[in-house]
Amino acid sequence: MTEEEPRLSAQEMIERLEPAMSPWKRVRAVVALLAGAAGAVFVAALWGSEPGPLPGRTQVAFAVFVVFCLAWMGYGGWLLTRRVPLFATDRVIAAWIALAASAVTTVMVVVVAVQRGTGLGLALLVGGVFVAASAALVVRARARRAMLLRRKDELTEEGGA
Known part of the structure; x- marks a missing residue:
């Protein structure tokens, strides 16, 4: 390090390691949130619009896929609310x-x-x-x-x- 280069504090170095929310991470969070929400709505609508009673394993499959979508939606929302380095x-x-x-x-x-x-x-x-x-x-x-x-x-x- 030369005399002209400013010395960074430990906190500044930590923030450079992984900023709280880079633009790319924000895009990933929005995509996860929107894809999860869209997937949950789509699968739930498909599930609800099926005629007649569905077999038990089909009901379970629809429920599991809705849960997966909600998990991705929750992940995206959680990520968007973080303001500290993760x-x-x-x-x-x-x-x-x-x-x-x-x-x-x-x-x-x-x-x-x-x-x-x-x-x-x-x-x-x-x-x-x-x-x-x-x-x-x-x-x-x-x-x-x-x-x-x-x-x-x-x-x-x-x-x-």
């Missing part, structure tokens, strides 16, 4: 939502495939790919968060010393 907490939450959605969907598709006696291999393969990809996102997001928190602690210690 240190990748948002990524961890999104990855866990994705993992839960892919795992539950895979289980539902596998159950239907077993009941019908067809397509079990394909259901397991495709579901396994989605579960593995979302599990990898969870691992990556947790590692990123841990790295940011370690760096924050280092900067806090340096700034306090």
Whole structure:
């Protein structure tokens, strides 16, 4: 560092690590909020407009998909209200939502495939790919968060010393 460069405080360094709400993160939050709301409305409308009584597993599937959409809507709303650095907490939450959605969907598709006696291999393969990809996102997001928190602690210690 040269004499002309201003020295940043620990708090300024922490804010540069991950600002409270970058424009890209704001766009992601709005997309999650709107997509979740639109998905919940669409699935609920489709569910409500089905003629006659639906089989139990179909009712469960509709309910689960509405819950997934509401989870993404809630995530988007939560993210938009954050005014402090999240240190990748948002990524961890999104990855866990994705993992839960892919795992539950895979289980539902596998159950239907077993009941019908067809397509079990394909259901397991495709579901396994989605579960593995979302599990990898969870691992990556947790590692990123841990790295940011370690760096924050280092900067806090340096700034306090």
